[in-house]
Amino acid sequence: MRKLLVLLILTGLVLVACSGSAIEEAATVPEVEEVATEAVEEAAPTEEAAPTEEPMAEAVNVKIGVLNPQTGGLAAFGAEVDKGIQLYFESIDYAINDNLTIELTFADTAASPEQALEQARRLVEQEEVDFLLGIVSSSVAVPLAQYADEAQVPLVVTVAGGTPVITGPDRSPYVFRTSITTGQLEPILGWYTASELGYSTAVVLAPDFSAGHARAEAFTETFTAAGGEVVAEIFPPRGTTDYGPFIGQFNPDDVDVIYAYFFGSEAIAFVQQLNEFGVTPDKPVVSPGFLTEAEVLPAMGDAALGVISATHYAPVLDFPANADFVDLNSGAAPGTYLESGYLGAQVVAEAIAEVGGDFSDVQAFLDALAATDLASPSGPFGFDARGQSVRSLYIIQVVQDDDGNYTHEVLDVIENVSQDWSP
C-alpha cells in the first residue's frame, strides 16, 4: 500500500513536470520584471536632467499589468505577445515623456480562467496596476472581462478573438480588444473565396476544438451564402502529426479549393503532407494567416508555395510603422503574435500619453482609447463603438523571392473591416 502511495506521488510529479514543460519556451522572455524596472530606473536621471522646463510637473509612473500564459499549452504564444509588448516599450525607453514612465508587471495565466482571475486580482488589488493588458486564450477573456467590469479596471485584450461577446452589444465599457475577432476574418475569407477567387466547391479542415469549429462554421456560412458548396468538413484532433488519414477522406477531384485552419507545428505537418499526397500545388489552399506564419514558412519549404491566407498582419506590409517594427525585431520577420503584443502596447501608450498618465479619472482613459487613430505596423487602426478594433484585412500568398527565401505577396486589401462586416 505504501508503494502505491509512492506511485501516486510520482504521477503527481509527472503532472507538475508536464505543466512546467512549456516554460522552456517561455524562458525566451528573460528576467521580464527586471528589464522593466531597470528601464524605469534608467529613465529616472533624464527626469532630473530637464527640471527647468516644467517645474510644477510631477513624475508619474503608470503601472500596466500584463496577463499572458507563460506556462501550459499556450506558453509559446504568450511569450511572443510579452516580447512584442516589451519590444514597443523598450523602443520608447519605458517613458512617454520625461515625467511619465511606464512599468510592466507580468503575471502567468497558464491559459486557465481560474488562475487568470486570481492573478488579475493580485495585479489590481495588490500590485495596484492602472489597467490590464494581454490575454491569449478566449476561455480566459470572458471571465476577465466580467472581472474588469466589476472592478472598474480597463482591460485591453491583445489576442483572444474567439469570443465576440466581450465586444458585443452587452459589452463592458471597460473592455477593448486590439486583435480581430473570428468574425473579422473567416466570414470575409469565405465570401472572398467564392465571389472574388471564384471557387465553388470546398473541403474544410480544422482542429477539433472550439475555435476550430467556430472558424470552420464562419467560413462555411459566407462561402455557401456567396454560392459555394462545402462538400466535406474534417476535424482532426489537436496535436495530430499524421494527417494522411484525414487528407484521404476527400477526393481532391471533387473540390475546387481547400480551407485549412492549423497553427504551429500542426500547420507545418499539414501543409507538407498535403503536398506529399499530391493535393497541392494542383489544388489551391485558403486559410487564416496562422497557417502560413512567417516563422513556419522556412520549415514548410516549397510545399507552402501558392497558399492564400487572409491575415491582419504580415511582415511584408508596406507601411513606415511596419519598417520600424521589423527593424526593432533585428530585421527578422515578426509573427502575428509578436505584432499583437506590439500593437497592443502602441495603442495603450497613445492613450496614456493622451491623458498624461492620470488614472484618477478612468473614463478619460477609456475615452482616449475609444478615440484611437493610429498608423500601426498593420495599417490604419481604430476602435468601433463597442471597443472592437477596426482594421484592414490582407489577402496574401506564399511566394519565393529572388534570393530563394519564402515570403508573402499581398494580393488584395479589404479596408476598414469591423466586427459587423458584411459583403
Next chain:
Amino acid sequence: MKRVLIVIAVGFLLAVLPFIVSGYWLGLITQAVILGGFAMGLDLLVGFARMPSIGHSTFFGLSGYGVALAVTRFDVAIWPAVGIGLLLSLIAALLFGPLAVRMRGLAFLTITLAFGQLTWGLTTRWSSFTNGENGIPGISRPSFLWDIETVVGYFYFTLLIAIAISIFIIIFAESPVGISLLGVRNSDTRMSALGYNIHSRRTIAFVVAAAVGAMYGILNVFYNKFIGPGSLSWQLSAQMLLSVVVGGPVSLWGPFLAGSGIVILKTMLIGTTQRWPMVLGLLYVVSVVFLPGGIASLLPKVRARFEKMFRGRVTE
C-alpha cells in the same frame, strides 16, 4: 468531540481576519478555505478508506455546472439552482460510486480518472449547452442573511459553511461507519468475515466525499462567478490528491492545511517567478521525501519534543 471544538475555535480565530488583512488577501484566503476544505473531504476517501481517486474534481465541477446551467439556461432561481447542482453531483456519485468501489488501488485510480474525463469531455465538447472551453460567466451570488456580494461578506459565508462541513466530516469520521472504514482499509477480508458489507462501506465513503466536494464546488462557483472545464480537470483532482498526501492522510486537518497552503503558495510564486511549477514540484518532492507521513506527522514529533523538554526540566 474535542476536534469539533477545535474546528469552532479555529473558525473564531479566522473570523478576525477581515480586521487584519487587506481585501485582496481575504479573497485569496476564501479561495484557500474552499480548496482546503475540498482536500479535507477527499481525505475521507483517500486517507480513511484508502481509495486514491484522481477524478474527484468531477463532483466539485458538476455541482458548479449544475448551478450555472440551471441559472443561465433554465432561469431557475439561485437557491433552487444550488439544490439542482448538489443533486447533479449526488446522482453522479451514486452512478460512479458503486462501480468504482469494486476496484482496488491502481484500477480504482484509473476508473476514477476515466469517470472524471467523461464529465470533463462532456462539458468541453457539448459547446451548444455548456459553452465548451469558454465556460459560463455571469453567475450572481444568492441573497443570504447578510450581504455576500462583498469580499468580507463572502468570506464569512464561506467560513460558516466550511465550519459546518468540517464538523459534519469529523462526526462522520468518529462515527461507527467512519471507524469501520479504517477497518476496511486495514483488512477488508477480516471486516468481511466479521459481517461488514465492504462494498457498501466503500460506497458510503465515496458518496460522502463527493457530497463534500459538491458543496465546496458551489462555494467555488459563487466565488469566481464563473465556471469552466478547469473545475472538472484531472489536474485539479491531482492537486487535491497531492494535498492529502502532503498534508498527511487520515488527519483531516493536514490535508486542509496543505490544500489551502498550496493555493496561497501558488499565487504568491506566480508573482515572483516564471518557473513556479518547478518550485512547486520541488516542494512536493522535498515534503514527501522528508515527511512521508505528511504535515500531520509533525504534530506528534513536536509534542514529544516539548514533553521531553518539560520532563527534562522537572528532573533537573
